[in-house]
Amino acid sequence: MAQKIFTVLCLLIMSATTANAYQLLSSKETGRNDARNQTVVVKCTTDTGKISNQTCTLRRYVKCTGNGTDQQCNGWQPWQDLRTPSKKYSDWRSAASACCRAKGLR
Numbered sequence: 001m002a003q004k005i006f007t008v009l010c011l012l013i014m015s016a017t018t019a020n021a022y023q024l025l026s027s028k029e030t031g032r033n034d035a036r037n038q039t040v041v042v043k044c045t046t047d048t049g050k051i052s053n054q055t056c057t058l059r060r061y062v063k064c065t066g067n068g069t070d071q072q073c074n075g076w077q078p079w080q081d082l083r084t085p086s087k088k089y090s091d092w093r094s095a096a097s098a099c100c101r102a103k104g105l106r
Helices: 002-017 092-102
Strands: 022-030 037-045 051-065 072-076 079-081 084-089
Touching: 037 092, 051 092, 079 092, 084 092
Parallel strands: none
Antiparallel strands: 022 037, 037 051, 051 072, 051 079, 079 084
């Protein structure tokens, strides 16, 4: 019985430390070809798990090559945190985590 309780406590601690650190507010995809982009806005959470009023805006653009009628668009550029667009992320969740951590939140 004690071993089962210990196992459950370990699982709860592990799930608490890997919980999402944000709340998805919105996701929007607009435009066509070179104007196409996807924006995600998330709210960060505090260390105690309460939702903060601070947000992170994340965006990615479609990947295009060429100009004018020769332009070919295929796939997406990496995600960016609009505060620091020089940093690139493979998915919006990792961008949200990095943005929230930079604000001292989760």
